[in-house]
Amino acid sequence: MKTEILNHAKKCGENECCGFVIDNKIYMPCNNISPTPTETFEISPEDWITAEQQGAITAVVHSHPDGLPILSEADQIFQQQTALDWWLVCNNKIHKFRYIKPLLGREFEHGKTDCLTMVRDAYMLVGIDLPDYEREDDWWHNGQNLYLDLLPKNGFEQVEPESLQEGDIIIVCLGSSTPNHAAIYIGNQQILHHCPNRLSKRDAYGGFWLDYTHSIWRHKKWQKSAFMAILNNMAIDLI
Known part of the structure; x- marks a missing residue:
C-alpha cells in the first residue's frame, strides 16, 4: 500500500x-x-x-x-x-x-484529555510521536515524578529559561512541590495548556505560571518550521 x-x-x-x-x-x-x-x-x-x-x-x-x-x-x-x-x-x-479534537476548548478528563494529552497531540501535529502512559490521578502525591522521569526518555532535554522558544514544554508545579503540569510555549508570552476542571486554553505566561515554573524542555528533533501545524490547529477555534 x-x-x-x-x-x-x-x-x-x-x-x-x-x-x-x-x-x-x-x-x-x-x-x-x-x-x-x-x-x-x-x-x-x-x-x-x-x-x-x-x-x-x-x-x-x-x-x-x-x-x-x-x-x-x-x-x-x-x-x-x-x-x-x-x-x-x-x-x-x-x-x-491521527484524528484529534481541536487543541483549544477541550473538556478535561484525567488520563484521556489532560495536559499530557495536549503535549502528545500537539507534537503529533509537528511530526513527533510521543507514547501515551497509563496514569492515575494525583500521581504527584503518590511518590511518582512522571514528567521528570519520562521527558528525557522521550527525546527531550532541559534548556535554560533565557532560551525559551515556540514549542518548548514548560513544566509547572501546580498545587504540589512535584512538577505535575505541562504547557506548550506558543510565543508572545503565551502558553497552551489544559488544567483540571477547565477547558484547554491559551494563557499569558506570567504571574502564577511563571512563578511556579519548574523547568523548560525541548525535543531534540524539534523543527521551528513545523510549529505552524500547532498554530493551524488553534485557528480552528476561530472559524
Whole structure:
C-alpha cells in the first residue's frame, strides 16, 4: 500500500494527489477535482460513495508536492469534518496524522484529555510521536515524578529559561512541590495548556505560571518550521 500511495503522488506531479485508505490495508486512488489542484484537493462525492462500498474508510490521503510535511489550516478544518486519520505525502514520505479534537476548548478528563494529552497531540501535529502512559490521578502525591522521569526518555532535554522558544514544554508545579503540569510555549508570552476542571486554553505566561515554573524542555528533533501545524490547529477555534 505504501508503494501505491507514493507512486500515485509521483504520477500526479505538481498536482496534489488524493485517495482513501480502506480497512487499513487497501489504497483507493481518487481524482483531484479541485479547480486549483496544485494548491488544494477535492474528492468527488461519487468517490466517497465508492470507497464506503468497499469497506471502512480509515484514512484520507493527499500530498503537498512543494509544501511542508504538516497539515495546513484548511486540511485540519476538513479533517475535523471527516473525523478520520489523514495521511500526507511530502518529500516521498508518508506522514500520518491521527484524528484529534481541536487543541483549544477541550473538556478535561484525567488520563484521556489532560495536559499530557495536549503535549502528545500537539507534537503529533509537528511530526513527533510521543507514547501515551497509563496514569492515575494525583500521581504527584503518590511518590511518582512522571514528567521528570519520562521527558528525557522521550527525546527531550532541559534548556535554560533565557532560551525559551515556540514549542518548548514548560513544566509547572501546580498545587504540589512535584512538577505535575505541562504547557506548550506558543510565543508572545503565551502558553497552551489544559488544567483540571477547565477547558484547554491559551494563557499569558506570567504571574502564577511563571512563578511556579519548574523547568523548560525541548525535543531534540524539534523543527521551528513545523510549529505552524500547532498554530493551524488553534485557528480552528476561530472559524
